[in-house]
Amino acid sequence: MSMSWADSVSAAENPAGAPSKSAYVPPHLRNRPSTDPPAQASYAGAAASLGNDHSGYGVPNVVGSRWSGQRNEYQSGYAGGGGRGGGWNGKSGGWDRGRDREVNPFTNDDSEPVSELESSAINFDAYEDIPVETSGDNVPPPVNTFADIDLGEAVNENIRRCKYVRPTPVQRHAIPISLAGRDLMACAQTGSGKTAAFCFPIISGIMRGQFPRPPRPRMAFPLALILSPTRELSCQIHDEAKKFSYQTGVRVVVAYGGAPINQQLRELERGVHILVATPGRLVDLLERARVSLQMIRYLALDEADRMLDMGFEPQIRKIVQQMDMPPPGVRQTMLFSATFPKEIQVIFSTLTGSSLILQFFPLILIYLITPLSCGICCF
Numbered sequence: 001m002s003m004s005w006a007d008s009v010s011a012a013e014n015p016a017g018a019p020s021k022s023a024y025v026p027p028h029l030r031n032r033p034s035t036d037p038p039a040q041a042s043y044a045g046a047a048a049s050l051g052n053d054h055s056g057y058g059v060p061n062v063v064g065s066r067w068s069g070q071r072n073e074y075q076s077g078y079a080g081g082g083g084r085g086g087g088w089n090g091k092s093g094g095w096d097r098g099r100d101r102e103v104n105p106f107t108n109d110d111s112e113p114v115s116e117l118e119s120s121a122i123n124f125d126a127y128e129d130i131p132v133e134t135s136g137d138n139v140p141p142p143v144n145t146f147a148d149i150d151l152g153e154a155v156n157e158n159i160r161r162c163k164y165v166r167p168t169p170v171q172r173h174a175i176p177i178s179l180a181g182r183d184l185m186a187c188a189q190t191g192s193g194k195t196a197a198f199c200f201p202i203i204s205g206i207m208r209g210q211f212p213r214p215p216r217p218r219m220a221f222p223l224a225l226i227l228s229p230t231r232e233l234s235c236q237i238h239d240e241a242k243k244f245s246y247q248t249g250v251r252v253v254v255a256y257g258g259a260p261i262n263q264q265l266r267e268l269e270r271g272v273h274i275l276v277a278t279p280g281r282l283v284d285l286l287e288r289a290r291v292s293l294q295m296i297r298y299l300a301l302d303e304a305d306r307m308l309d310m311g312f313e314p315q316i317r318k319i320v321q322q323m324d325m326p327p328p329g330v331r332q333t334m335l336f337s338a339t340f341p342k343e344i345q346v347i348f349s350t351l352t353g354s355s356l357i358l359q360f361f362p363l364i365l366i367y368l369i370t371p372l373s374c375g376i377c378c379f
């Protein structure tokens with residue numbers, strides 16, 4: 001049975017297996033029997049962070065389409081610290097009007113400073129022992145602290161409220177890559193902090209961008225789409241994303257199958273910047289013309305291997321290739337998976353336009369990726 005990253009850190013810290021406070025169990029695995037296996041128009045500024053090269057790595061233009069070069073042309077005013085800029089975050093009646101009424105998603109008292117040890121069950125001292133491989137051209141270097149990256153004051157405040165002291169390995173590597181506008185394929189285990197790794201750059205990018213108001217009132221035009229395989233994981237991502245985007249003006253909505261659609265439709269009608277969805281329910285919403293993907297600038301696939309295992313490949317292909325989603329180069333793609341079978345690499349290649357050159361070793365996958373893409377593996 002494979003261990004999650006947090007578990008392996010804990011095991012390294014506590015090889016005798018003695019009961020320890022530091023043994024971390026991801027929220028969705030709690031309360032399970034111990035025998036359970038681990039869960040495996042012109043959009044002004046619409047891709048601002050895609051061209052927001054914090055670390056000096058340029059993003060090549062994509063040529064030959066109506067979307068040409070947009071990915072690194074959108075550089076716009078920062079609506080920072082809570083979105084006082086134009087577009088959706090603007091004073092002109094943007095979707096942040098209800099921010100004062102926003103429910104505080106933090107249950108803990110956030111006024112008390114916490115020590116690093118108190119901040120999480122994760123053992124931060126073992127960080128440097130987590131082997132990480134990266135591949136791709138000019139990979140933006142990892143960061144050691146959240147202060148090393150400019151996510152905006154509102155997000156920084158939420159990081160403090162979450163009591164995250166230091167980024168986890170996947171966050172250290174993935175956040176600078178994503179902030180530099182690069183496509184990303186990341187192999188990281190459950191509980192490794194992937195949610196923040198893709199949410200922080202998305203929220204920060206949306207806050208920095210300037211976007212026109214959605215063109216049709218009853219149709220939702222999200223800027224970011226996070227696909228996840230199950231209702232449980234979608235809700236978990238939604239809860240986390242709401243914490244990360246608290247008081248930023250960025251609105252997160254979740255849509256999943258197996259539940260009445262009407263409440264989800266009402267939430268969508270109130271406006272959405274980040275849509276977290278399971279593939280089947282999203283296809284339903286697209287076919288009902290209640291969601292348009294034409295303004296999507298960020299596409300994240302979480303637990304991509306599980307989505308394929310569950311038979312969602314046709315829906316994923318439909319969502320990305322047959323609806324109105326902008327092509328690679330205009331939108332940024334982030335794919336996270338606990339394993340990297342060939343099918344995942346092919347999907348990533350299809351979604352990003354990358355041509356991958358793959359070499360397999362017994363356990364470790366080495367992959368070379370095009371200049372627009374990066375890959376990381378946290379073992």
Ligand SMILES: Nc1ncnc2c1ncn2[C@@H]1O[C@H](COP(=O)(O)OP(=O)(O)OP(=O)(O)O)[C@@H](O)[C@H]1O
Nearest residue numbers: 026120164165166167168190191192193194195196
């Ligand atoms: N930098 C950090 N510092 C402290 N705790 C963190 C940090 N990043 C994430 N966490 C916490 O670690 C736990 C696992 O994170 P998260 O759920 O994002 O992992 P994941 O890899 O997305 O897992 P899953 O596969 O379950 O989605 C969560 O409780 C989260 O709040």
